[in-house]
Every structure is written in structure tokens, then in C-alpha cells.
Amino acid sequence: MTETRRGAFPRLDTHGIEPVAIERVEAFVFRAPIATPVRTSFGTMTDRPAVFVRITDSDGVQGYGEVWCNFPSVGAEHRARLVESVFRPMLIEHPVVHPADTFHMLTQRTEVLALQSGEPGPFAQAIAGIDLALWDLWARKAKLPLWRLLGGASGEIEVYASGLNPVGAEELVREKAAEGYRSFKLKVGFGRERDLGNLASLREIIGDACTLQADANQAWDLPAAMEMSREFASFDLGWLEEPLRCNRPVAEWRALIEQSPVPIAGGENLADAESFATFIEQRGYDVVQPDAAKWGGISGCWPVIQATRAAGLRYCPHYLGGGLGLLASGHLLAAAGGDGMLEVDANPNQLRTLLCGPIATPKDGRVSLGEAPGIGIVPALNELEERIG
Known part of the structure; x- marks a missing residue:
């Protein structure tokens, strides 16, 4: 790799x-x-x-x-x-x-x-x-x-609503569920009581039919991550994302995985092929999350995705930006196949919604990227400033 x-x-x-x-x-x-x-x-x-x-x-x-x-x-x-x-x-x-x-x-x-x-x-x-x-x-x-150029069999992918803040998440989850989302990810790392209370509220709102994830954004050391993963076990989380700093040794991530009742996700802050190779080969993540706009684009990330799938790990691209990178990430996921989900920021951002084509309108938690060439849209960048002003 x-x-x-x-x-x-x-x-x-x-x-x-x-x-x-x-x-x-x-x-x-x-x-x-x-x-x-x-x-x-x-x-x-x-x-x-x-x-x-x-x-x-x-x-x-x-x-x-x-x-x-x-x-x-x-x-x-x-x-x-x-x-x-x-x-x-x-x-x-x-x-x-x-x-x-x-x-x-x-x-x-x-x-x-x-x-x-x-x-x-x-x-x-x-x-x-x-x-x-x-x-x-x-x-x-x-x-x-793009998904077909990369060898994909289908342009249909699953999406989840991400970036849910520690304040106001309940209202946003209800809004996104009404829009067609069936999976959600809450930001944690703001203190035990707040994190547990927020997860309990969201699980009650979405019920057992929807999936729920948590993102700690590198908030904890290993003992704290182990403790919080056990605290989160009752919420049936799809994964706990970046509970440790990205530069912690893979041995710490392995120790966490061995103790955690919740699958562990990471990878958005790795920035070279060697680091991904180490984490995949040593199974430092359960869910691998390269960000194609942050490192690698398609040329760097595609071998990471292939190695992830070959190792039997789950590939779920990280993304939290505008619509063009989101579309590219969606095409990568479609080309990869498997059971991954595309991260779609739930917070208002015209630079996303004006430029993400079919990803703006999920149906029952899924979107179809279609057959238009490339990423599927031709953005009018010269006119965009007026539209977001």
C-alpha cells in the first residue's frame, strides 16, 4: 500500500x-x-x-x-x-x-x-x-x-447528518429526520454529564430504527477514552470517532479497541500513506475515515480505501466543508462499495447546499449521484458570491 x-x-x-x-x-x-x-x-x-x-x-x-x-x-x-x-x-x-x-x-x-x-x-x-x-x-x-470512472457499480449511497453541536442538537435532529436522514452524529467531549445527556436525548428522539454515532474530536487521553466508551455502550453507537489525538501511538488505539464496547473510528487527520498503512495493518481503527480534501485527493485516498476494504474494515469518508468536496467524497464512497456512509454536515452552510447537487435531498437515508459526467454539477463560481451575500 x-x-x-x-x-x-x-x-x-x-x-x-x-x-x-x-x-x-x-x-x-x-x-x-x-x-x-x-x-x-x-x-x-x-x-x-x-x-x-x-x-x-x-x-x-x-x-x-x-x-x-x-x-x-x-x-x-x-x-x-x-x-x-x-x-x-x-x-x-x-x-x-x-x-x-x-x-x-x-x-x-x-x-x-x-x-x-x-x-x-x-x-x-x-x-x-x-x-x-x-x-x-x-x-x-x-x-x-466520477463514481463510474473509478469502477463503481452503483451511484447510490447512504448518508448521515453530522456536526451536531452540544447545544441545540435535538431540534436539528428532528429537522434532519424530516428531511430524510436516518443516521446522525453528535459532537461529544464537553464533559461527562453533558455528553451522556445529549446522547440520551437524541436516542430517545430517533428511536432504535435510526443509527447514532459520536465524535470526540481528539478530546481525551487513553484512560478517559476507555471510561467514556464504556459509558456510551448503552446508546448502541455505530462508532466513537477520534476519542484520542491522531498522533497517539497505534498501540493506544489498539488498547482502546480491545476494551471499548463501541467501534472506534478515525483517520481524518492522518496525512500520509504510511500512517494509514500502519493503522490498517495493525487494525487501529474499526472504521477508517480519510478526508480526500485534507490529504490525498483521490490519488492518495483510493489505495487507502482499497486496503481498508481488503482488511474487512469499514470505510466512511470524513468530510466537513463545501459542496464540491462533498460530492467528490460521495463519488469515492460509491466507487468503493460496501456499507459505508457519507458524512453530511447538518449545520447551515450555503457553500454546501448550493453546490452538492442530489446530496441536498436524501430519501430514507440515501441519495443517488446520477449519471452526469464528473462530480455531476457545473458550479457557477463567478456568481456564487452574490448568492451567499
């Missing part, structure tokens, strides 16, 4: 597409105002930022991607500048033979610069957004939906 390119795309199938010359690479920064801040155990979002990438080839075909930029939100503009100042010249100079080749080229050529600047995270996120845009462009040139 550490040989990402060969593991993911052994024949580098070009689908008959000749090398693609890139003419334009554009990054757009948007901020959607929100009335209620989004809270986690480590910080709060007071608006919803997004960095969208649009890549145009010499035939005028365009592909769209998204760069992770949630925390701190002031980093959105910085990531956009990285796309345009560091990566645009490389993309224009080098024809794209296959998106996976370009992913590796960009990663290798900027590896020292990312280390020298102390910014491996922002560099990886910018490359991820570019990779998503290139795969979207590739699928559009092949005249295939």
Missing part, C-alpha cells in the same frame, strides 16, 4: 484520454455567514469558509475540486495563494498523463519546500484539492460520472 500509485491504479488507465495540457488554474475563496457557530472540543467556526479550485484544459474542459480550510478559518486565503503561486506554474508546465502521476509529481516537487516552510499540512491540502479537480476533469473528458 505504501506504493500508492501502483497500488491504486496498476495500469494507470487513461480511458483513452491523451495527455492533457492545463491552461488555467484558479482558486476561489468564499465565506458563508452563519447565525449559530459550529463548536468542537478544540475550537469554534464563526463563519463557513471554502476554497474551490477550477482547472481548465486546452480544450476548454473544466474540473472542480475543494481544499480543506476549516480550522483556523483564516487559513483559507493562504491555501488559495499556495494553489495559485506554487502549484499553478507546475501544472501549466507539465501535461497531465494521469491524475495520479500529477499527484505524485506535485507532492515530490514540493516536499522540501513544505518542510522548509513548516507547512506540510497546507501543502498537502492544496494538492488534495487540485487532485480532486483533475479527477473531475478526467471524468468529464471520459463522459462518465
